[in-house]
Amino acid sequence: MIPAPFTYQRAWSIDEALELVARGGEDAKFLAGGHSLLPLMKLRLAVPEILIDIGRLRELSYIRDDGNHIAVGALTSHHDLATSGLLASALPLLAHAAGQVGDPQVRHRGTIGGSLAHADPASDLPAVILALDATLVARGPSGSREIGAGVFFRGLFESALEPGELLTEICIPRPQPGGWSFQKFTKRAIDWAIVGVAVQGSSVALVNMGQTPLRASAVERALASGAGPADAAAHAAEGLTPSSDLNASSGYREHLARILVSRALEESVSRA
Amino acid sequence: MKVTVTVNGSQVAAEVADRTLLVHFLREQAGLTATNVGCDTSSCGACTVLLDGQSVKSCTVLAAQADGCAVQTVEGLASGPDEMHPVQRAFRAEHALQCGFCTPGMVMATVSLLAENASPTEEEVRSALEGNLCRCTGYHNIVRAVLAAASERRPS
Numbered sequence: 001m002i003p004a005p006f007t008y009q010r011a012w013s014i015d016e017a018l019e020l021v022a023r024g025g026e027d028a029k030f031l032a033g034g035h036s037l038l039p040l041m042k043l044r045l046a047v048p049e050i051l052i053d054i055g056r057l058r059e060l061s062y063i064r065d066d067g068n069h070i071a072v073g074a075l076t077s078h079h080d081l082a083t084s085g086l087l088a089s090a091l092p093l094l095a096h097a098a099g100q101v102g103d104p105q106v107r108h109r110g111t112i113g114g115s116l117a118h119a120d121p122a123s124d125l126p127a128v129i130l131a132l133d134a135t136l137v138a139r140g141p142s143g144s145r146e147i148g149a150g151v152f153f154r155g156l157f158e159s160a161l162e163p164g165e166l167l168t169e170i171c172i173p174r175p176q177p178g179g180w181s182f183q184k185f186t187k188r189a190i191d192w193a194i195v196g197v198a199v200q201g202s203s204v205a206l207v208n209m210g211q212t213p214l215r216a217s218a219v220e221r222a223l224a225s226g227a228g229p230a231d232a233a234a235h236a237a238e239g240l241t242p243s244s245d246l247n248a249s250s251g252y253r254e255h256l257a258r259i260l261v262s263r264a265l266e267e268s269v270s271r272a
Numbered sequence: 273m274k275v276t277v278t279v280n281g282s283q284v285a286a287e288v289a290d291r292t293l294l295v296h297f298l299r300e301q302a303g304l305t306a307t308n309v310g311c312d313t314s315s316c317g318a319c320t321v322l323l324d325g326q327s328v329k330s331c332t333v334l335a336a337q338a339d340g341c342a343v344q345t346v347e348g349l350a351s352g353p354d355e356m357h358p359v360q361r362a363f364r365a366e367h368a369l370q371c372g373f374c375t376p377g378m379v380m381a382t383v384s385l386l387a388e389n390a391s392p393t394e395e396e397v398r399s400a401l402e403g404n405l406c407r408c409t410g411y412h413n414i415v416r417a418v419l420a421a422a423s424e425r426r427p428s
Contacts, residue, residue: 103403
């Protein structure tokens with residue numbers, strides 16, 4: 001199985017990547033690690049005519065302590081996130097969740113920016129950056145702009161990135177003191193989560209409970225009004241309409257959400 | 273496009289279609305057919321090779337992405353034709369294979385694991401091999417082989 005024919009172009013700088021994508025227009029797509037895009041292309045679910053390989057832009061692979069926040073370059077691999085000493089102490093939720101993505105081979109190639117820009121609601125990291133209240137930085141022809149994680153995910157595989165924009169950085173505020181947890185339920189080890197949950201303090205975000213990663217607002221409201229983990233978790237599926245597919249019915253996803261949120265809140269409290 | 277990859281220490285250069293996958297480049301241009309195409313969907317790990325020292329599934333990497341990089345396949349592990357790499361020796365000694373189809377990928381995933389973690393626990397071995405499927409052995413002997421290779425490599 002090979003992808004449909006396309007033209008491969010390689011960018012050696014951010015400016016060159018932006019030039020190439022401007023020239024390629026809507027037929028062009030950026031290729032980072034390729035672990036979301038290439039499988040889709042092999043299945044003909046994505047058929048870009050031009051692939052712009054940004055994998056050599058080493059300047060976009062970093063994890064930096066900026067005081068009040070941690071800056072993560074969009075091309076930082078899951079492996080580098082999972083093994084970062086800085087993240088282990090400053091943002092253990094992100095380091096831990098990155099270590100649960102796919103398998104070691106996938107984590108060597110896959111990048112945080114690729115995962116976020118792909119905007120798959122079944123991916124782990126989108127929910128994590130939602131729970132962490134991150135800000136995403138995109139560079140386009142007219143400069144950089146910041147997009148809050150809460151408005152970044154627009155729909156199934158749809159982000160707030162405009163055509164011609166490149167996601168360059170994820171800025172994550174240092175969390176308030178508190179616990180954290182990441183839970184996901186899969187059939188087999190390397191599968192996407194049937195449902196997942198990321199908790200940071202009193203922020204709770206869900207994987208695969210709708211068209212986008214979602215904040216579990218009803219749970220957060222319950223926590224804010226003093227509910228304990230079990231009582232708050234009972235609200236996990238409130239107002240949500242998860243999909244039914246080969247892996248799970250909508251009702252089973254709602255059940256899993258309640259169970260996983262409960263486990264995550266309890267684990268988070270035990271770490272606080 | 274022209275792609276040049278250092279495969280097991282030797283430069284392999286070829287003119288290939290832009291959509292060529294690394295696994296096909298290795299099998300067809302480099303002539304190294306130990307790396308198997310299994311599921312072709314980045315699930316089974318049979319095509320695992322090292323790209324600049326890290327394990328990757330070569331069915332999900334374009335040859336163009338590996339241009340200018342170093343690739344190691346299972347053929348490049350042993351230091352000579354009559355030698356075996358410690359991981360290969362351990363797989364033989366522990367009977368860690370039956371049909372052998374997953375073995376090149378298993379061995380390369382193990383080499384990558386031991387480069388990152390020289391003394392893995394059994395649990396760490398099992399989770400490091402999550403991306404490699406074996407339909408014969410039930411995994412126990414593979415895990416034993418990885419632990420044996422790790423203890424052989426450790427200076428006593």
